Amino acid sequence: MENSEHKIVSFKTYGLVLLALIVLTLFSVYITQLDFGNLGIVVALSIAGLKSVLVFSIFMHLLYDKKMYALMVVGVLVVMTIVLIITFLDYGY
Amino acid sequence: MDKSNLPNYLEHKGKYKGIFAWIFSTDHKRIGLLYLYAIMAFFVVAAILGLLMKFELIAPGKTIMEAKAYNAVFTLHGITMIFLVVVPGIPAILGNFFLPILIGAKDVFYPKLNLLSWWLYMLGAVIALSSQFMNGASPDTGWTFYAPYSFQTQSNVLPALIGAFILGFSSILTGLNFIVTMHRLRAPGMKWMKMPLFPWTLYGTSWIQLLATPVVGITLLMVVAEKVLSIGFFDPALGGDPILYQHLFWIYSHPAVYIMILPAMGVISEVIPAFAKKKIFGYNAIVLSTMLIAFVGYFVWGHHMFTAGMSETSLFAFSFLTFIVAIPSAIKIFNWLATLYKGSIMLRTPMYWAVSFLFVFMIGGLTGMVLGALSTNVHLHDTAFVVAHFHFIVFGGLGFAFFAGIHYWFPKIFGKMYDEAWANTGWIIFFMGFLTLYFPMFLLGIQGMPRRYYDYVPEFHFTNIISSFGAFIMIAGLTVILINLFKSAKRGEKAEMNPWGGKSLEWTIPSPPPLENFEDIPEIK
Numbered sequence A: 001m002e003n004s005e006h007k008i009v010s011f012k013t014y015g016l017v018l019l020a021l022i023v024l025t026l027f028s029v030y031i032t033q034l035d036f037g038n039l040g041i042v043v044a045l046s047i048a049g050l051k052s053v054l055v056f057s058i059f060m061h062l063l064y065d066k067k068m069y070a071l072m073v074v075g076v077l078v079v080m081t082i083v084l085i086i087t088f089l090d091y092g093y
Numbered sequence B: 001m002d003k004s005n006l007p008n009y010l011e012h013k014g015k016y017k018g019i020f021a022w023i024f025s026t027d028h029k030r031i032g033l034l035y036l037y038a039i040m041a042f043f044v045v046a047a048i049l050g051l052l053m054k055f056e057l058i059a060p061g062k063t064i065m066e067a068k069a070y071n072a073v074f075t076l077h078g079i080t081m082i083f084l085v086v087v088p089g090i091p092a093i094l095g096n097f098f099l100p101i102l103i104g105a106k107d108v109f110y111p112k113l114n115l116l117s118w119w120l121y122m123l124g125a126v127i128a129l130s131s132q133f134m135n136g137a138s139p140d141t142g143w144t145f146y147a148p149y150s151f152q153t154q155s156n157v158l159p160a161l162i163g164a165f166i167l168g169f170s171s172i173l174t175g176l177n178f179i180v181t182m183h184r185l186r187a188p189g190m191k192w193m194k195m196p197l198f199p200w201t202l203y204g205t206s207w208i209q210l211l212a213t214p215v216v217g218i219t220l221l222m223v224v225a226e227k228v229l230s231i232g233f234f235d236p237a238l239g240g241d242p243i244l245y246q247h248l249f250w251i252y253s254h255p256a257v258y259i260m261i262l263p264a265m266g267v268i269s270e271v272i273p274a275f276a277k278k279k280i281f282g283y284n285a286i287v288l289s290t291m292l293i294a295f296v297g298y299f300v301w302g303h304h305m306f307t308a309g310m311s312e313t314s315l316f317a318f319s320f321l322t323f324i325v326a327i328p329s330a331i332k333i334f335n336w337l338a339t340l341y342k343g344s345i346m347l348r349t350p351m352y353w354a355v356s357f358l359f360v361f362m363i364g365g366l367t368g369m370v371l372g373a374l375s376t377n378v379h380l381h382d383t384a385f386v387v388a389h390f391h392f393i394v395f396g397g398l399g400f401a402f403f404a405g406i407h408y409w410f411p412k413i414f415g416k417m418y419d420e421a422w423a424n425t426g427w428i429i430f431f432m433g434f435l436t437l438y439f440p441m442f443l444l445g446i447q448g449m450p451r452r453y454y455d456y457v458p459e460f461h462f463t464n465i466i467s468s469f470g471a472f473i474m475i476a477g478l479t480v481i482l483i484n485l486f487k488s489a490k491r492g493e494k495a496e497m498n499p500w501g502g503k504s505l506e507w508t509i510p511s512p513p514p515l516e517n518f519e520d521i522p523e524i525k
């Protein structure tokens, strides 16, 4: 079927995303020196989550491709989240 | 159109000659047959190991092997049957062969990746089985590789773990390939809700292969790392958690049951309407229940761990979810029965297998409910009851469906007919042997006979004799079936294009199909 509508993403966008990824990485190294208590893992995972959103949507073109592919990725993440939550039902005590 | 002058896929001459024309072929049909021969070989070996186990259990004490040998035999039987036979089983053999044909495609979307999957499968198999021939003892952990024993034992578990890891890649790639194939290569006019049911079940299966297999891959690598580098993921002495291993292992291995059983349900959903001469009853319900099984099947793994010491919340949640997942399976059973109702039923070999599938699969499913209930599970956990239950599901479900499918599609695959009298004889011997072998094990389990022991107290002797006797009958039936199929593939009578009056696309092309299945891609109205 037709493959023609490939969106060309500008070099500048990729450069900005790269920059954002580097900054976020440095930031996640920096925050290891702060004490968030139990929230530490939440903060670290949020930064990692933000980075993967950037990679998925721009580097991997999910933003520009058919909505169904984005839906598939979200679906997979939902399954994984439920699996993690259920696993930790066993560890919350 | 004239189809008769195209060479069929068995005779087609390509770049390579002899065996290379097979092991380097990217034709989905040849790859399907490559899997068929490899899987059948492993199946026969593992079935003989099973027979040896039943022989050992024919009397208390040592009969033919010592305890250590028994541990090694059930481990090898489990690893071979699970990782080499039933997980690839129907998708790799019948799925590879018929998925593209059923959706009106010339091949899978990535034919080379498909061939790579087979090579990875063989590589994984060789590495896993090499554990038997190396210095030192054969693995004795059971197929589950439970920590901490799996990294404490001195037996050769490393190659088995690494082999299983590689086999996982084969499975993931096949799943990926099938998903893309169904998204991109359905014939024009074949909407999702017009796709036949066997492809639908393969679709659900493929997602499980893609999402669940990496979990077990990582887990097996973690055990390797634990064993080689003493990292302490699972070793309590190093601050690890052995229960975590069980979680990770079953996060894959429960959905793996659906990798085995969903395609089996797909085969049954093709065979029953063909031999009842009726459209399948409740197509939408079957599709929906397939996807529901695949989805909910991810969240029930803890029912393997009820006695491992989980929190009460987990126990409740897993038991509840396990009961939920029974509903879509039951929906399917009702749909198949409703399809049979008022149909004009042709009792041919595939149909015998299909209706006996309904019988054994229901026993397997209902005894699963007994195990899914928290109270009865405490009594039955790790007994012969569990062994009987999953043999009814896996062997009774997948095995029977596979034989239904292979007899149903045999004329299409080989262009020859099998001897029906022998096929039916094999079926009835096998069926009787199967029930005689596994049914007594439910009783033994209820009486308290633990699984995985080579010995038992004298009270269990009589029931064990019946069960072992059944094993010999079943293997006799299996021999009849396999010899008949093997001989017929070589010199059976020539088969017609559509011997059963089937309505799906594979029956519109010659037997055996030409290299690219369809000269013109069919339009679906």
Ligand SMILES: [Cu+2]
Residues within 6 Å of the ligand: B253, B254, B257, B300, B301, B303, B304
């Ligand atoms: Cu399970």
